[in-house]
Amino acid sequence: MRTLLNPKWLWLLNTLPLLVLLTLLRATYDVIHTLLPAESQHLWQWFGGVLVLLGGLHAGYATWQWRRRATLSGGYAVVALVAYTAFLYIYCYHLSGLIPFDLPRWMVAGDLPLYVGTFLMPTLAHAVAVLVLRLTPEDKERSPLPSFGAALAVPVAWYVFAQLVLPLWQVLGLDRVGGGLKKLGLHGVVVMIIAGTLIFLLFLARGVYILASRRAGRWGQYQWAWKVLITGLLPLLGLAINNGQARDYLSLGVGTDNFFGDFDGPWWYGLAVLNAGLLCVPTPTKPRVRLALYLGRGITLSYTFYFFLVFLPLLPLSVVAVIAIGVGFLLLTPLALFIVHVRELAQDYAMLRGFFSGRVLALGLAEAAAVLPLGITLHYYHHRMVLHEALDYVYAPDYARSYRPIDAEVLGNTLQVIDQYKTSVFRPRPSFTGARVPYLSAYFNWLVLDNLTLSEEKITTLKRVFWGSEPSGSASGTPVSRSDEETPTARPTLTQLAARSHYDARQRAWVSWLDLTITNSHGSGSREYATTFGLPAGCFISDYYLDINGRREPGILAEKRAAAWVYSQIRNESRDPGLLQYVSGNRVALRMFPIAAGEIRFTGIQLLHKEPLRFRIDDHTVALGHAATPPPAASTPAVPEPTSAVPPVPGVAYVTAAEKATLPVVRRQPYYHFLVDMSAGKARYQARYQCQIDALVARQHLSGDDVRVSLVGTYVTTLPAASRDVNYPAAGRYEGGFYLDRAIRQILVQAAEQPQNRYPLIVVVSADFNQAILPDNFADLRHAYPESDTFYELLEDGQLVPHSLDTESISRTGPALTKPTAAAPVVAWPDAQRPAAYLPANGQPDFVLATSHLDVPEAAIRQRDWQSGLLLQGLWRARLHHPATTAPAEVSLIQHSFRSGILTPLTAYLSLENEAQKAALRRKQEQMLNGHRALDAGEEAQRMSEPGEWLLLLAGAILSFRWLRQRKARLARSAS
The missing domain is CATH 1.10.8 (Helicase, Ruva Protein; domain 3)
Known part of the structure; x- marks a missing residue:
């Protein structure tokens, strides 16, 4: 030492x-x-x-x-x-x-x-x-009694002060002294409490150190007794009391379980017993046996050191606890145990130094002490890998890959820990530190979650996908947005929509500004304006502004999750944010807050578009551009100007309405793709499923080429083309949830990637369709179903219930039918012989991604450029088709969005009031970009706090002073 x-x-x-x-x-x-x-x-x-x-x-x-x-x-x-x-x-x-x-x-x-x-x-x-x-020099033996006596004198002195000095304080009228003298007296008392606490801990540590050093005399003769007490009995008693297994010994009432942390489990008790055994075992004389004991004590040193750190903040309170609480001395156990443990290691080292080199002993101790931390790290890293594997499967899947089953038990433990680590007004703090397990909680949060979190919605989705469990009601601790509580008529409204456009000959596109006037003419108090609107194909948002306090504040293009988090935080402060972001498909949401009663606010959006168009927001419609300007050439490829040095990027094209009118019209025939519910508990419906499929096939006179079958549980297995047997031996497991979302996306992506003269007509076969795991819509993949947005639920009586892929997919959109509705015709692009895509024959412009993988060089992205917007849209669609392979490219797509100033589904425009908010946005954005894309930054994503030891010392001093004052008041009342 x-x-x-x-x-x-x-x-x-x-x-x-x-x-x-x-x-x-x-x-x-x-x-x-x-x-x-x-x-x-x-x-x-x-x-x-x-x-x-x-x-x-x-x-x-x-x-x-x-x-x-x-x-x-x-x-x-x-x-x-x-x-x-x-x-x-x-x-x-x-x-x-x-x-x-x-x-x-x-x-x-x-x-x-x-x-x-x-x-x-x-x-x-x-x-x-x-x-x-x-x-404590080592030149002679010393007795620990004087040190223990000096430490004991501190609580005794405090008790005497409370019994004698405080009543005298009142008798002399010193408690009525005001002004600076009273303030000086308060400071003096606090300083004395701090000094007393330091003296108490100093002499207590010195006494334990002397005790651990004695090897002769009476103290050395009975060292086994005090070692068993300090290293074994007191730690086990402390664990039992903390975990509620010996609550009657602690007079703190109910609700004290896990007050210091969740140390309930066999590992904690097992390590306590092992540590006590290693420290209390008689000292061996053989060097190799002593070396093994030395290394064993090194392994449990991290266990001792951990509890020393956990209880260090409470040491200042130990003086009060010893006086006021019967077992308050247990707070001192980790300190005494740490001193004994370190002293034993020092004595082992001194003895072994004569047989082994100091470097070998030091290295061996370091490696031994790293065993438990390394084990915890590997355990947490396994949790991280399993969590990321599950997140990748659900939120960044490879639709062409067959997945092996994920370790559901580890994933369940991880989700349980994440759920327990969340903090909100609806959840009590798990321990005095605010963490489930002090320090280890923060380490788990850093290593497994990158200091982020998972939203309640995503936790529920993962549970439903891998276990089929139902959402547990309103488990979320996120406060409900005030705007969600308001009726539509009470919200601010768009009272004027103005437009100003000019044609940019350089990029051969229109640049238009939409100026919105928002008025809160209803109710009272501040309210939020929120709306959504659709963007036509080839129309991009390239700028945004919000008028704040008489000045025009330009929008900042930021990472979407970070921007949404900052908006939520500022909104709770009733300040002035404005947020513009994609929500699904081509739908964009605009939110701004606050708008006081009777107030008029102004905001604006810049659009880049190739052709003149009519644009609608709420009940207002304006014309953007005008037909007098010569229209651009048809089928504009996403390449820079011919005079530019930027190399062309093939694979992305904009199809004008005029060109689409010239394309050949095709009426494709459907093939039936049955999605069979193989979730947990549905095995008893296997025969029913087979009969339903066979009956529909017979009624519709379908051949073998007209039918495909996929078995859908947690994972999706598509049967060979010639088979529609739901008892197919390779995938006959009924487990997990009915992950219909994954199955439908897989079919749609395959249809878009490999355009054929037939399209999939999706039919869901399930005994309980309401248990299906579905998103709100599949609008992001609207290009993959040009004929119709309808899929069907097959009932037991053979009827087909329509559902929409575009809106509220879980809900029925009409009455049951005996046969599917006829699909609309489509057009083949660029021709009917070798079509690269099929587009809806709706007379509207469209966008085509004609390649599986799109590589966009940085030089092809330019500031507020329409061609760059087209490339960004191509990158986003490529990401939708290949989420797994484009995960690293998402950061590149976000950076391209920043460089061009064009909004994408991964970014958001945010107008902020001051520089501090902007700096906070940059900090949160960096954190989000460094974490997993599926992790969130909600209000529950705050870093878990750990105790500041010497601030709690000061808090202990203040609490002690208050306790003494209350004691004085009680004495005064009893005297009167």
């Missing part, structure tokens, strides 16, 4: 944590500094300067001592303790100035106020250790 006197430890325990702390504080200050008043900015600069000064002094002292080959002195430890404790006390006193009450809390990490205490803790703990070592 005396290696802690080496000055090199100061670099590790002071300089490195300070660098991390200053980096974190700087990142936060860069976001919020524009919102801080001058006084708060000065406080940030002052405290930052003091931290730099303290770090510099530590680094200089460590370097000086190292060059002198000297060790750390006791004087250094005293100065460090006084300086850092004073700094923390002043920091707590000015905390409300550093983070003002009116500062939006979503811009500041939930644990920011605890950063300072957390990262200064290593320096303070090291200073205490240095002081203990300096007060």
